[in-house]
Amino acid sequence: MSSVRKPFKTHYDALGLPPPPESDDVSPVEIKQAYHNSLLLYHPDKAQDLPDGYSSAELLDAVIAAYTVLSVPRTRRVYDQSLLLHTVGSATGSVAAFAAATENAETVDLDDLDHIEICTVHNSLDDYLRGIAAPDAACLADKHCNFIEVWSRSCRCGNIRGYVVTDELLEQLLDAQEEQGGRTDGGELLTQCTGCSSWIKIAFELSG
Known part of the structure; x- marks a missing residue:
């Protein structure tokens, strides 16, 4: 297994959503909206004060990976x-x-x-x-x-x-x-x- 740095503890963190069981009622539509919000938040032209020295590219990769998993029931x-x-x-x-x-x-x-x-x-x-x-x-x-x-x-x-x-x-x-x-x-x-x-x-x- 690789030891790539992870900017977020969970996929839910990457999308600004609460973890389960608090997120159990979060719908696919809400997940998609959270995904788009996170893409905008960490976009290179908009991002400011990125957490823990991570680059915008690293954060966006984490957001995309999170959506890949959470968007499919x-x-x-x-x-x-x-x-x-x-x-x-x-x-x-x-x-x-x-x-x-x-x-x-x-x-x-x-x-x-x-x-x-x-x-x-x-x-x-x-x-x-x-x-x-x-x-x-x-x-x-x-x-x-x-x-x-x-x-x-x-x-x-x-x-x-x-x-x-x-x-x-x-x-x-x-x-x-x-x-x-x-x-x-x-x-x-x-x-x-x-x-x-x-x-x-x-x-x-x-x-x-």
């Missing part, structure tokens, strides 16, 4: 699940209820999941989930392309890519663990199937 759901689990400590509801729902979750190794790099300029995570995205060799020579790493696994409900993890979600888990004095070299990511109520634990270790 399916990918937003995947993102929200991991964000809630590892910044709050449990999904919405009581810790006891969450523990009961996940206590029998199977543990699998990240290396055993299908892996792909997706160019978010020419494809989207939702395209991949629907089986219509593939690596584009032409993207490798395009300096404007932005790649994300995606791991997936089928679920017993029949969803071929029911469990989905991105490099960004893993990095967010590590950030949350570090803030709590925990591990920074690996961990376990609890992930719910996008098509049913099943959960798995995805164990991973950082290489090097």
Whole structure:
């Protein structure tokens, strides 16, 4: 996983929106409006007093990446699940209820999941989930392309890519663990199937 600087803690921060569960009722229209507002806010001709010394280009890249994920209900759901689990400590509801729902979750190794790099300029995570995205060799020579790493696994409900993890979600888990004095070299990511109520634990270790 890369160690690129991140100007915002979450995608919601990048768009000036509250994180879940406060953002649960935010509509796609409101997300699109927040996206356009952020584009204007960090435009090179308008931006002033940029946060923490970040360039306008870095901020705009973060805004575009945020909108790519949050504008699609399916990918937003995947993102929200991991964000809630590892910044709050449990999904919405009581810790006891969450523990009961996940206590029998199977543990699998990240290396055993299908892996792909997706160019978010020419494809989207939702395209991949629907089986219509593939690596584009032409993207490798395009300096404007932005790649994300995606791991997936089928679920017993029949969803071929029911469990989905991105490099960004893993990095967010590590950030949350570090803030709590925990591990920074690996961990376990609890992930719910996008098509049913099943959960798995995805164990991973950082290489090097």
